[in-house]
Amino acid sequence: MLSLIFVVAGCSGPQENKAASSKKTNEEGRTITHAMGTTEVKGTPQKVVVLVNGMVDISLALGAKPVGAVKSWIGDPWYDYIKDQMEGVVVLGDETQPNLELIASLKPDLILGSKMRHEEIYEQLNAIAPTVMSEDVFNWKANLALVAEALNKKAEGDKIMEDWNKRVEDFKSKLGDKASMEVSLIRFNPDHARIYYTGFPGLIIEEVGLSRPEAQRVKDQKIAQLTKERIPEMDGDIIFDFTADWKGDGEVFKLQKEWMNDPLWKNLNAVKNDKVIRVNEVYWNMSGGVMAANKMLDDLYKYILNEEK
Numbered sequence: 001m002l003s004l005i006f007v008v009a010g011c012s013g014p015q016e017n018k019a020a021s022s023k024k025t026n027e028e029g030r031t032i033t034h035a036m037g038t039t040e041v042k043g044t045p046q047k048v049v050v051l052v053n054g055m056v057d058i059s060l061a062l063g064a065k066p067v068g069a070v071k072s073w074i075g076d077p078w079y080d081y082i083k084d085q086m087e088g089v090v091v092l093g094d095e096t097q098p099n100l101e102l103i104a105s106l107k108p109d110l111i112l113g114s115k116m117r118h119e120e121i122y123e124q125l126n127a128i129a130p131t132v133m134s135e136d137v138f139n140w141k142a143n144l145a146l147v148a149e150a151l152n153k154k155a156e157g158d159k160i161m162e163d164w165n166k167r168v169e170d171f172k173s174k175l176g177d178k179a180s181m182e183v184s185l186i187r188f189n190p191d192h193a194r195i196y197y198t199g200f201p202g203l204i205i206e207e208v209g210l211s212r213p214e215a216q217r218v219k220d221q222k223i224a225q226l227t228k229e230r231i232p233e234m235d236g237d238i239i240f241d242f243t244a245d246w247k248g249d250g251e252v253f254k255l256q257k258e259w260m261n262d263p264l265w266k267n268l269n270a271v272k273n274d275k276v277i278r279v280n281e282v283y284w285n286m287s288g289g290v291m292a293a294n295k296m297l298d299d300l301y302k303y304i305l306n307e308e309k
Contacts, residue, residue: 032150035115035135036122042130044152045110049129051098052114052137053079054200057289058144059112060085061160062153068106070095073286074244081282081291095137104128112147138200138222138288160290167297172209174305181304182213184236184270187281188243188256195224195234200288201242204296210304212236231264238303239270242281277303 029042050056050066053073059066060082068090071077078086090106093099095117103111103125111131118125118133125131132150134143141161148157172179183205185196196202197218205212215233218224226233245252259265270276283295298309 030149030152032132032146034146034150035133036119036131039126039130039132039150041110041132041150041152045108045150047106047108047110048151049092049103049106049108049111051092051095051112051118051125052134052143052288053095053286054137054140054143054288054292055112055114055134055147056086057082057287057291058140058147059151061144061290062148062151062156064151064153065089067108068092068103070098072282074246074282079282079287081295100124100128110150112150139203140200140288140290140293143288144290164290164293167294168208171297171301171305174307175209178304179209180211181238182236183210184213184216184234184239185284186234186239186241186243187285188241188252188259190247190251190255193226193231193234193255193259195226196222196285197224198222199285200293201240201284201296204293204300208297208300210300228259228262228264231259231262232268234265235268236270237273238275238277239268240277240279240284240299240303242279242284244281244286 029040032039032041047067048059048064050059050069053070056066056069065085066089069086070093071091072079072082073095075083077091090102092102098118100121108129111125111129113122113125113131114134114137115122116134116136122131122133132146134146144157144160148154185201185205187194187196195216197216199222213236216236224230224233243252243256265271279299280295283292283299301307301309
């Protein structure tokens with residue numbers, strides 16, 4: 001009996017030491033590889049500045065409220081779905097032009113940005129605090145993994161992805177014949193209309209097993225800016241329109257109304273079948289985070305599978 005107790009204790013000791021060592025390593029510091037190189041991050045950052053809308057969403061999902069963040073594309077200053085969680089967070093200007101002096105005044109211990117937006121000011125940011133940058137702003141899965149690593153919240157990030165993957169598999173298992181449904185993604189701007197080929201919404205549509213119209217099966221281009229003659233390319237079995245009034249002056253809806261009165265628009269199959277669905281652009285395009293991805297998936301359950309989530 002004594003021998004058995006001794007053996008069990010001997011087996012558990014190194015495992016405990018290994019876990020303690022791993023925890024100690026995480027707390028002392030780790031090297032994060034990112035779009036601009038490598039950055040040493042110590043422990044679990046407490047004062048985090050976030051310069052990308054999608055990473056604001058992701059940070060909150062991971063349980064890390066930033067001390068400062070760039071304002072949302074729409075909102076005063078935050079998207080409605082995050083504003084209750086952002087009370088007291090300092091507004092740092094726009095995602096495309098953050099306020100460096102204000103960032104420095106917060107004395108952050110970590111800055112999260114994107115090469116796509118902030119490559120030219122990376123050195124200035126890195127002089128303020130350790131800075132980690134994503135490659136782009138719309139690949140939310142890669143950005144979630146990067147932010148979770150930087151925030152020392154890998155376990156939380158893994159759980160978020162596990163839950164997402166379960167939802168995706170559930171959705172795909174229920175598609176049946178609807179997997180062949182061709183989904184068109186469009187948006188109107190004040191001076192043109194767009195088709196979204198890839199980017200945040202395109203990646204999710206592809207992941208959940210839905211098809212795209214032949215004219216929209218483009219991999220090397222995120223969007224197309226259209227003239228009226230190209231309205232037929234907007235067609236699909238269902239059209240998701242995530243037009244938003246960014247400026248609040250209603251100009252975008254003037255162009256939308258003009259195009260929708262055009263015979264080419266009225267001849268689209270989705271239009272004739274009453275399958276043009278207006279959805280929230282914050283969730284479908286602007287935010288770019290995991291909480292927004294789940295809200296977009298809620299819409300797909302509703303409009304493709306007729307299930308409320």
